Amino acid sequence: MAATRTLSHTVAVIKINNPPVNALSTPVCQALIKELAEVKKDPSVEAIVLCGANGKFSAGADIREFSSAARRTVSLEDINAEIESTTKPVVAAIEGVALGGGLELALSCHYRVAHIKTVMGLPEVLIGILPAAGGTQRLPRLIGIPAALDIIVRGRHVPATEAFQLGIVDEVVPSSAIAAAVQMARKVIGKPMDSRRLSTNAVQYNINVDAFLDTALEKAKRQFRGAQAPLACIEAVRASAQLPYQRGIEKERQLFASLWATGQPQAQQYAFFSERNVGKWTLPSGERWDNVRPCQIRTAAVIGLGTMGRGIVTSLSKSNIPVIALEQDTKQLDSGKKAVNSLLEREAEKLKKQGNSFAEGNGLGSVHFTLNFEDLKNVDLVIEAVYENMNLKKDIFRKLSSIMKPDAFLCTNTSGLNIDEIASVTNRPQLVIGTHFFSPANIMRLLEVVRGRHTSPTTIATAMSLGKMLGKVAVLVGNCPLFVGNRMLGPYLEQANYLLEEGYYPEEVDQALEEFGFAMGPFRMMDLAGLDVGWRSRMEKGLAGSGVPPGTPARQREGNRYCPLADMLCELGRFGQKSGKGWYQYEKPGGRHAHPDPWVRDFLAKYRKTYNIKQQAVHPEQILQRCLYALINEGFRVLEDGIASGPEDIDVIYNNGYGWPKHRGGPMYYASAVGLHEVLMVLEGYHKANPDVPSMKPSFLLKKLAAVGGPPIKEWRTQLGKLPNKL
Numbered sequence: 024m025a026a027t028r029t030l031s032h033t034v035a036v037i038k039i040n041n042p043p044v045n046a047l048s049t050p051v052c053q054a055l056i057k058e059l060a061e062v063k064k065d066p067s068v069e070a071i072v073l074c075g076a077n078g079k080f081s082a083g084a085d086i087r088e089f090s091s092a093a094r095r096t097v098s099l100e101d102i103n104a105e106i107e108s109t110t111k112p113v114v115a116a117i118e119g120v121a122l123g124g125g126l127e128l129a130l131s132c133h134y135r136v137a138h139i140k141t142v143m144g145l146p147e148v149l150i151g152i153l154p155a156a157g158g159t160q161r162l163p164r165l166i167g168i169p170a171a172l173d174i175i176v177r178g179r180h181v182p183a184t185e186a187f188q189l190g191i192v193d194e195v196v197p198s199s200a201i202a203a204a205v206q207m208a209r210k211v212i213g214k215p216m217d218s219r220r221l222s223t224n225a226v227q228y229n230i231n232v233d234a235f236l237d238t239a240l241e242k243a244k245r246q247f248r249g250a251q252a253p254l255a256c257i258e259a260v261r262a263s264a265q266l267p268y269q270r271g272i273e274k275e276r277q278l279f280a281s282l283w284a285t286g287q288p289q290a291q292q293y294a295f296f297s298e299r300n301v302g303k304w305t306l307p308s309g310e311r312w313d314n315v316r317p318c319q320i321r322t323a324a325v326i327g328l329g330t331m332g333r334g335i336v337t338s339l340s341k342s343n344i345p346v347i348a349l350e351q352d353t354k355q356l357d358s359g360k361k362a363v364n365s366l367l368e369r370e371a372e373k374l375k376k377q378g379n380s381f382a383e384g385n386g387l388g389s390v391h392f393t394l395n396f397e398d399l400k401n402v403d404l405v406i407e408a409v410y411e412n413m414n415l416k417k418d419i420f421r422k423l424s425s426i427m428k429p430d431a432f433l434c435t436n437t438s439g440l441n442i443d444e445i446a447s448v449t450n451r452p453q454l455v456i457g458t459h460f461f462s463p464a465n466i467m468r469l470l471e472v473v474r475g476r477h478t479s480p481t482t483i484a485t486a487m488s489l490g491k492m493l494g495k496v497a498v499l500v501g502n503c504p505l506f507v508g509n510r511m512l513g514p515y516l517e518q519a520n521y522l523l524e525e526g527y528y529p530e531e532v533d534q535a536l537e538e539f540g541f542a543m544g545p546f547r548m549m550d551l552a553g554l555d556v557g558w559r560s561r562m563e564k565g566l567a568g569s570g571v572p573p574g575t576p577a578r579q580r581e582g583n584r585y586c587p588l589a590d591m592l593c594e595l596g597r598f599g600q601k602s603g604k605g606w607y608q609y610e611k612p613g614g615r616h617a618h619p620d621p622w623v624r625d626f627l628a629k630y631r632k633t634y635n636i637k638q639q640a641v642h643p644e645q646i647l648q649r650c651l652y653a654l655i656n657e658g659f660r661v662l663e664d665g666i667a668s669g670p671e672d673i674d675v676i677y678n679n680g681y682g683w684p685k686h687r688g689g690p691m692y693y694a695s696a697v698g699l700h701e702v703l704m705v706l707e708g709y710h711k712a713n714p715d716v717p718s719m720k721p722s723f724l725l726k727k728l729a730a731v732g733g734p735p736i737k738e739w740r741t742q743l744g745k746l747p748n749k750l
């Protein structure tokens with residue numbers, strides 16, 4: 024039954040029942056229409072309560088129906104209009120979540136009661152659309168333009184206490200919202216209802232709405248770089264102030280249709296479901312997320328309080344897991360402690376704002392700082408987060424292996440070192456796993472969980488479940504140098520560097536990629552990460568510095584093309600933001616504002632002259648093709664090697680860890696949208712002209728998929744099934 028009805032005195036309680044999140048699917052909508060019609064004409068019913076089964080009001084329209092061939096026969100806004108016009112008062116009893124169409128449904132009710140732990144909001148913008156069941160018209164009528172705009176454009180989840188302060192809900196209760204709603208319904212029987220019908224109210228404002236929204240539009244264009252949904256949301260809110268309700272609804276529908284035609288909603292909804300699917304990992308042996316139980320992590324430890332370690336400690340504490348934080352000397356421990364405490368203060372402040380009660384503690388796990396390894400001996404899981412040095416990591420793992428209780432999990436936060444080599448020095452390789460966090464670790468959502476050869480399914484399940492506890496999107500990947508995200512970044516950065524040799528400037532390459540939608544172009548990103556990190560690794564590999572065999576041409580390594588520009592900057596002490604100079608100049612060492620540097624232009628001009636490099640006419644479109652197709656080609660190799668289990672995993676990694684624009688779905692989705700044949704042609708053309716750039720040689724899998732007509736991305740797995748899987 025999609026909706027059920029019971030009677031409490033003269034109050035009919037209609038309950039939406041569509042697990043797991045009570046999405047408003049077509050059968051639910053049909054059931055609601057039927058129940059409403061019946062209670063309207065039932066003389067024994069004087070008021071109505073609308074609620075959801077299993078402690079959840081509703082997560083909104085069924086997103087899967089948007090792309091399905093079956094067309095909706097019932098519009099949600101029609102149901103909302105039906106509820107609002109009812110002469111019997113309707114009270115929404117909101118528990119758990121009221122999101123999207125769920126909140127829109129509640130807004131059509133005459134009163135709203137929420138449980139204190141509820142979150143509500145209009146997150147449609149996050150899946151590429153706008154609230155199109157009257158939300159953009161009713162919410163501004165209820166709480167005014169600025170507050171409604173903030174909720175609609177950011178798609179944020181509003182906690183019940185804030186919703187009460189804003190006037191979205193009439194009452195917040197600590198116990199059953201349904202019982203409280205029934206009580207309220209009985210109280211309001213017979214009371215005038217006109218002012219409670221939001222669509223009949225005018226939007227109240229004492230600001231210049233057009234100027235306010237024009238400013239918001241300009242800001243959103245800059246902030247969301249090419250994503251259309253936030254802009255459509257602003258236009259819909261503008262309509263609420265300028266047009267009568269019904270015309271505002273028509274505008275909402277028009278905007279929805281034009282958004283759909285951009286292809287962005289399809290990409291963002293693919294990203295939404297991909298994020299959920301990556302949690303459903305499967306090993307070739309048949310072990311999977313739902314047949315292997317994770318172990319409970321009651322206590323954790325973090326080794327190393329550098330940037331990563333501090334973020335990881337904060338992240339664990341935020342999830343209410345008590346942590347022991349270990350450093351090697353007092354100085355580093357003190358500075359780590361200071362940094363962690365300040366991060367935790369900010370988190371406590373945020374929790375306070377969200378209405379979390381300090382009577383129950385501050386909602387954060389305790390942190391104990393220590394220099395003593397012995398203190399770690401009883402924790403359930405340790406995350407090593409020292410700098411990238413294999414010998415150092417091995418020393419630590421040897422020590423952990425001898426100190427920690429036998430069933431403790433040992434995680435390494437490496438961004439690319441061999442998990443098997445680290446595990447080899449322990450007495451429990453089955454409990455060793457890579458947990459690659461992204462900086463800042465208390466904020467970034469991505470966690471690459473790296474499986475070693477001996478890692479047990481229980482260890483995988485535990486690390487994946489820890490990721491979920493930390494509020495992260497955990498993606499299981501195989502063990503290979505640099506894993507998935509960083510491995511794909513290599514060819515992308517390589518092309519960006521070649522473009523400088525060929526006549527471009529860092530700001531031009533960055534601009535092209537930022538206009539594409541990346542949060543940061545490659546050169547700003549390298550400056551932020553620190554150029555010395557890559558330089559050190561290239562020196563270790565004998566590609567830079569004194570390890571390069573004498574007589575090696577500056578722009579060649581092992582017979583292939585090589586760009587030494589980044590090495591040359593590092594030799595001059597230009598490490599990026601940290602030193603105040605890199606590909607850009609900054610206001611001071613540690614400064615964050617990148618300014619194009621005339622010195623770099625001069626340096627590049629001299630370099631090109633020295634090596635007699637002719638400036639080629641590279642069209643800006645080619646900047647995108649070369650950088651992006653290089654990255655995508657490596658993505659296909661990752662799939663070929665069985666390092667990621669599907670294209671969705673790669674896309675989730677890029678969307679959540681590398682600033683890829685979600686409205687473009689992810690690199691593999693983008694490739695399928697552009698057309699695999701097109702990607703292949705460009706790579707083939709480039710490789711033919713540049714055989715000394717092996718990363719641009721089209722991958723076997725790309726060729727194979729293009730040869731079978733470039734099937735839609737959801738069909739790639741059928742082809743992948745025949746490839747080796749290292750997960």
Ligand SMILES: C/C=C(\C)C(=O)SCCNC(=O)CCNC(=O)[C@H](O)C(C)(C)COP(=O)(O)OP(=O)(O)OC[C@H]1O[C@@H](n2cnc3c(N)ncnc32)[C@H](O)[C@@H]1OP(=O)(O)O
Pocket residue numbers: 043044046082083084085086087099120122123124125127146147150152153154155156296299300
């Ligand atoms: C016009 C448009 C209108 C009127 C709309 O309403 S569009 C929909 C707007 N609503 C949303 O965008 C909410 C999306 N959902 C979420 O944010 C989260 O799922 C949640 C906060 C509601 C719950 O989060 P969580 O507890 O972590 O669980 P999951 O995210 O894993 O979800 C559980 C399963 O439910 C599926 N799901 C969630 N929401 C929807 C939905 N609106 N339509 C269809 N299916 C939905 C989700 O995919 C999970 O399914 P499985 O992967 O387990 O099969």
